[in-house]
Amino acid sequence: MIQQNVLDKFKELFGADGDIRVYFAPGRVNLIGEHTDYNGGHVFPCALTIGTYMAARKRDDRKLRFYSMNFDNLGVVESSLDEFTPDPDGLWINYPMGVMWAFEGRGMKLESGLDIVLFGNIPNGSGLSSSASLEVVTGYMLKDIYGFDVTNQDIALIGQYSENNYNGCNCGIMDQFASAMGKKDNAIFLDCNTLDFEYAPIVLDGAKIVVTNSMVKHSLVTSAYNDRRNESAQALKDLQTVCDIKTLGDLTDEEFEAHKDAIKDEVARKRGKHAVYENQRTIKAVKALKENDIETFGKLMNASHVSLRDDYETSCPEVDVLVDEAWKIPGVIGSRITGGGFGGCTVSIVKDEAIDQFKANLTKAYEEKVGKTPEFYVVSIGDGPSRLA
Template identity: 50%
Template sequence: MEKEFLAGMAKVFEEKFGAQAERRYFSPGRVNLIGEHTDYNGGHVFPCAISLGTYALVRDRADAVTRVYSMNLADKGVIEFPMSGLSYDAAKDWANYFMGVVDVFEKAGYKASHGFDIVINGTLPGGAGLSSSASLEVLMSVILNEAFSFGLPMLEMVKLSQQAENKFVGVNCGIMDQFAVGMGKADCAMLLDCNTLDYRYSKIVLKDASIVITNTNKPHSLASSAYNVRRAQCEHALNELREVRPELKALGELSNEAFEKIAGHIAEQLERQRAHHAVFENNRTLEAVAALERDDVAQFGRLMNESHFSLRDDYDVTGRELDTLAEIAWSLPGVIGSRMTGAGFGGSTVSLVKNDAIEAFKEKVAAAYTERIGYAPSFYVASISEGTHRLD
């Protein structure tokens, strides 16, 4: 399958650029199993890289121009940009993710001495909340690092990729997406402390179950969504808590009990709810990983469901489509747990489903969701992948 996919890309590369590609790469998407909207609150997340992602064919150029073409967005044509002095350009559409990486590398002292011809083709559905943007950013980081022998370790590239999204694209995301995409390991999820960047791999043994991603097919745009508002609300709540706990660096440092004792110092009820989610979701994530590590998949599933309740009721980022998918999933046999994944406001749910129930799950969820929402969802059974790497 991958072989034919890459052969099709090679043909397009020759058509567009009149030469053969020299190198091939794969950069995964990610799904977060639990720990949502905790990353920028200094809490824990539990993501894994997935087998859906972005493939790239690359050839070095002699000049300082890069030309990129996406087979997924063929109508955008070949987009060109210089390898120096870049700023965000809405007309260059998706290429801004690549441009942002080139820019932050240059500002960090890693200047590209030539450009590239690049064709990409992704198996990640856009707008599904599976980190197609981080997939592109880490991909470009790895291409630059290898082409110019910068010698950067993956963790450094992950940080630069996040900077590209924060400073160049203008989405104030935490580190989780780029971290999961870059640091992924087959058959493992990563428990990451976003406050310290301490992490460990945890083997995912689901026995007779699989990870099923269900896309609402409702598009969402992070930059223009309420994402940055939620972040600001949590920062304001943290500042109010610092009046009684000056040493507090992040909401993720609090136990549930410690938070309950001082929550009254957050004046706004809405901000109190946002902070409540950040604290309880962080502790729920630690509990969920412990459950998985002692083979208690059922408890992990229950905590996934609780995560969704909190994202719906305290954080208000689910919306009708995601709630509908989760509610249908909870009612079906063979479903261990189901919750929204990603930033919300559209995107996808992640469900743990018994293997012998997957086909019935797809059929029943599709029928009930289409009836209620008016259009169909899409399904992806994901395996857990390695992080961004060169193929061959």
């Protein structure tokens, strides 16, 4: 059992005395609604049953000691509550340190240090949001150990703030929100502009959600992610000269087409088109799901990938191979890239009887065309963060 392994490692490294607590926060997969969160649109993610496990115990000084079972070659990494400076080498401790920094910035002072052991079973760089999971498990741990009065939604917002301002990645709210607010067997239909949300049951009679890892790692901080945000912001700024809007998510497809010539830069126009159309696709997809029209949901997933490939340009040749091959297989209802892009994973809805064929065909084609072997996860939708018994 993973939590026992984490606890055993903690005791081996830091001793078995005192009040050691173990926590979990999930990763997420986004079914549709990509790069809409920071453009004031809707997203439709769900929390997974894979994520980040953390064992933690208070210290009686201000020292912080971190150990990741995923990066055991780094050993125990030491810091302190007096050293909130991001590590220039991009060490993973920047994520929990950033959350602690953000808590303190909100007046929630950490009066003593911590010993922490972590293990994540989200593949690193897969686009299933290991960073948000780490931020949320840290926030949930701080809330529990220090008794801070924060909600799970607050933890999501603190996680996003820390990633924007401590780690330098200008991410939207979706990843942290999905991890912090997850609900078993439900996806979250979230308006990222207002944070209004509803849970939508995922009932896929005779089909499963399959995540396929391209084994191409992405890094949002060093990728073109921030460029896409800036290009979208330029599209919005130009449109605001002719439309009374606050975000790109305020526009329908038709309104965008009527006013798109106000966007002078061709690249910015493509980015704006994706943000508007993807938001409308997401709204239509959730409606289709509520009406048990899974075929329409799948077609909208496919259209989402085309838009991310051509207009937002956040796919990559390896991921396009996975999607193109998936579309050829009978029983694949829909398939698209998921997450920030530039590598990572695809998400597909596959009929039960087609799953073996799906895995076999994609593996064969991917090995031939890319020279890598993809990994597959038939995923379950889980709850948000918790303290484990």
